[in-house]
Amino acid sequence: MGLTKKGDPFLSITLTDRTGEIEARVWDRAEEFSSIFAEGDVLDVVGYANSFRNQIQVTLSSLSVAEDGGDPTLFLETTPKDVSSMMTSLRAILRQTKDSHLKTLIDMFLSDRGFVALLKKAPAAKTFHHSYLGGLLEHTHSVCEMSKAVAEHYPELDKDLLMAGAFLHDIGKLKELKFDRVIDYTDEGRLLGHLILGVAMVDEKVSAIKGFPKGLSLRLKHLILSHHGQYEFGSPKRPKFLEAFALHLIDDLDAKMNGLGRFMEKDRQEGAWTDFNRLFERYFLKEGISAKGTGRDAVPSEEERQEVLFRR
Incomplete structure (x- = not known):
């Protein structure tokens, strides 16, 4: 009012x-x-x-x-990508895991029907990046694809550990966010956050795997806790080994490319430059930028948006 x-x-x-x-x-x-x-x-x-x-x-x-x-899917934005195809591709990427303990852990999550159903539907955030239904799967799949490429480019990295971290780094968002009519935080999300929630979810599965190495479990949990990179960005720990540092950079890149791409697509300023972006504290050049270049479908015109809103 x-x-x-x-x-x-x-x-x-x-x-x-x-x-x-x-x-x-x-x-x-x-x-x-x-x-x-x-x-x-x-x-x-x-x-x-x-x-x-x-x-x-x-x-x-x-x-x-x-x-x-x-x-609810009529009123919440959804991923422009095919969910079934992304899920199939994600399974294929993770199937390459060779470490027996990590493979068992990954399989336990992927065989959990409730977990998979939520992963296919959940957003990755309330705002900024992948903040739409299916966004968490899209982000997870993208981070796993990039992690695979990075691990192959830098052979000194433990590929299995990095891939497991890429898959599990944001699973706490399944409990952090609710998304029936609007995307918002749960009580668990506000009080604990997805990093702590994700570690707890991994702990629960690991405890059921006989002989899971303590050191491997410790490194996996550090990947989750440190992937935001800095204390001021919500990480209780900064990355302290190569795979953790790589995961932070990959996650940050994917989030920013999606969030910035969406901002530029939705900008309604006339001319070559966007409106001022408060998060990045700058204007962005949008001339020559197309929806294809950002990986998202073109945003409807204001007239088309208004027509859809009042069609019912």
Whole structure:
């Protein structure tokens, strides 16, 4: 809720579906409408689009909570990549693991139907990178692919250890995030975070594997705890061996390429440069950048977004 210059209340709402989001305003009966819905509710809305500060904005004349909540996948963005193909490829990459203990650990996770079902659906983050359904699988698959290439380029790396770390580094996000109607943090996520949760998940499986080397378990848990790289980025430990350092760099690269690519695709500034990016503290040159170059499908125009939002 806000107040106009005349002191009249108005309601500001962000409407979303799987195609993106659009800002909306309620100027009349704002207080009445604000009391009938909560964040994450599916709404039936009526309104018209207009331009405000070079952005499309919708003025709503009525809204109500939809009786049928509908399929959450209609309202949350999903990965543009084929989930089944990514899962098949991930299994094939991990099947190359030679260390018997790591192979057993990986197989225990991949044979856990509940784990796999969540992995195929979960986002990798609430915001910035891979923050959509299927995003965690997309990110995990990408990090595993890059880790395989890096390990083959640098033979001094323990390929099996790096690949296991790449696969398991973000599994705690399955418990850190909830994603039924909106992507948000669970109580476990806010209190513990996905690094601690991930280590606990690995510990549970490792304890069931007879003779799993203590030193190997220690290194695997360090990979998870240190992959953010720095204390200020949430890692309780900084990387302290080659595979941990490599995993941090690979994870950081994949996250930033996805997050920055999405920012540039969604930018609506005219001209060759994006709007100012607060996270990176700079403007980015977008001239000549296409959706193909960022690995994501083209973002619909504002007119197309508005049409989809009001098609129902």
